[in-house]
Amino acid sequence: MQALDFPGGKVTYTPALRFISESSEKRVPCYRVCDDNGDIITGSDVVNRHGDPSNDGHNILRSPEAGEDFLLRHFNRTENLECCYGEVSQSKSLPTNALEIRLTTGKGGKCHTQLPQAVGVAYSLKMDKKEACVVTYTGDGATSEGDFHAALNFAAVMDAPVVFICRNNGWAISTHITEQFRSDGIVVKGQGYGIRSIRVDGNDTLAVYGAISTAREMAIYEQRPILVEALTYRVGHHSTSDDSTKYRPVHEIEHWKMARNPVNKFRNWVEKNGWWSDAGEYELRKNLKEELLQAIQMAERTEKHPLRDLFTDVYDLPPSNLCEQEKELRESINKHPQDYPFDIPLYDKL
Numbered sequence: 001m002q003a004l005d006f007p008g009g010k011v012t013y014t015p016a017l018r019f020i021s022e023s024s025e026k027r028v029p030c031y032r033v034c035d036d037n038g039d040i041i042t043g044s045d046v047v048n049r050h051g052d053p054s055n056d057g058h059n060i061l062r063s064p065e066a067g068e069d070f071l072l073r074h075f076n077r078t079e080n081l082e083c084c085y086g087e088v089s090q091s092k093s094l095p096t097n098a099l100e101i102r103l104t105t106g107k108g109g110k111c112h113t114q115l116p117q118a119v120g121v122a123y124s125l126k127m128d129k130k131e132a133c134v135v136t137y138t139g140d141g142a143t144s145e146g147d148f149h150a151a152l153n154f155a156a157v158m159d160a161p162v163v164f165i166c167r168n169n170g171w172a173i174s175t176h177i178t179e180q181f182r183s184d185g186i187v188v189k190g191q192g193y194g195i196r197s198i199r200v201d202g203n204d205t206l207a208v209y210g211a212i213s214t215a216r217e218m219a220i221y222e223q224r225p226i227l228v229e230a231l232t233y234r235v236g237h238h239s240t241s242d243d244s245t246k247y248r249p250v251h252e253i254e255h256w257k258m259a260r261n262p263v264n265k266f267r268n269w270v271e272k273n274g275w276w277s278d279a280g281e282y283e284l285r286k287n288l289k290e291e292l293l294q295a296i297q298m299a300e301r302t303e304k305h306p307l308r309d310l311f312t313d314v315y316d317l318p319p320s321n322l323c324e325q326e327k328e329l330r331e332s333i334n335k336h337p338q339d340y341p342f343d344i345p346l347y348d349k350l
């Protein structure tokens with residue numbers, strides 16, 4: 001068969017005037033290993049790299065929104081609470097983002113801007129011949145922005161050891177995914193950039209573990225980027241300023257919260273293996289509650305940052321519009337002191 005000798009590889013000719021379809025007939029399947037009851041599905045590829053997957057010293061923290069549990073290494077509950085009370089962020093960032101700033105990427109409330117940076121870091125690991133990779137997380141919302149695409153392409157051409165984990169939960173605040181993209185989700189975008197990709201059931205802990213630990217091995221030992229799309233649902237509001245019942249039916253939220261609850265499913269699996277029980281659950285909840293209450297009390301006792309801190313640190317010399325805003329804010333506080341938190345010092349300590 002005749003072929004066009006084109007830069008990057010030969011391309012075969014075809015006499016057929018045929019456009020590539022905008023979508024494949026079948027949607028990309030979703031890897032899962034546990035059924036809804038937490039039973040392992042016969043014949044599924046279960047990855048078990050380290051034996052007992054029980055407690056390895058991570059702290060499991062809970063964001064203010066139900067259903068958005070996350071795992072952060074090296075942070076304890078007190079630090080998380082301090083973030084919520086504005087201590088770590090100096091009131092400049094969303095609560096949990098402050099932890100992320102301290103972690104590495106300097107995200108701090110901006111969606112997806114960390115992605116090209118993550119690829120840059122991965123490329124530097126490659127240059128230094130480190131046996132390591134970068135893992136970067138994003139929501140479905142981020143994939144509608146340019147940085148996501150720049151990052152994927154950059155990672156592909158540089159063979160950067162980076163794992164992109166995209167949590168596709170169906171919504172970017174109130175924007176449904178059908179208003180965000182016409183592709184079969186996010187997983188197919190990987191192939192468009194020449195990146196190996198997988199779609200996984202984000203509510204199946206074992207499947208997520210299997211997909212990501214395998215992705216990590218490939219990223220490090222094959223020196224390549226990997227894209228993981230985890231399908232899940234945001235059962236909570238996007239943030240405390242969002243009311244998701246305004247744009248989606250409550251029964252849909254309830255269905256995901258109850259019938260597809262990933263924590264219950266994983267708990268069933270752990271219990272069936274004899275590693276967990278009601279008594280253990282009761283004890284843990286009791287201890288956590290005590291710890292949390294203590295952490296809240298400590299965070300509440302911490303002195304708040306002065307008002308001025310809201311306006312510092314971005315510019316060396318604050319521009320005139322920022323000075324005006326500070327002046328307006330101070331005037332407003334003077335006029336309506338009852339509408340402002342009483343414990344924020346209005347002036348810096350001398």
Ligand SMILES: Cc1ncc(C[n+]2csc(CCOP(=O)(O)OP(=O)(O)O)c2C)c(N)n1
Nearest residue numbers: 109110111139140141142169171172173238
């Ligand atoms: C650079 C940037 N652009 C826009 C925003 C505004 N914004 C905040 S959250 C969000 C949607 C994020 O979508 P997703 O990650 O899917 O969030 P979810 O609703 O699932 O929590 C947008 C556009 C932002 N924070 N940063």
Ligand SMILES: [Mg+2]
Nearest residue numbers: 139140171172
């Ligand atoms: Mg989302």
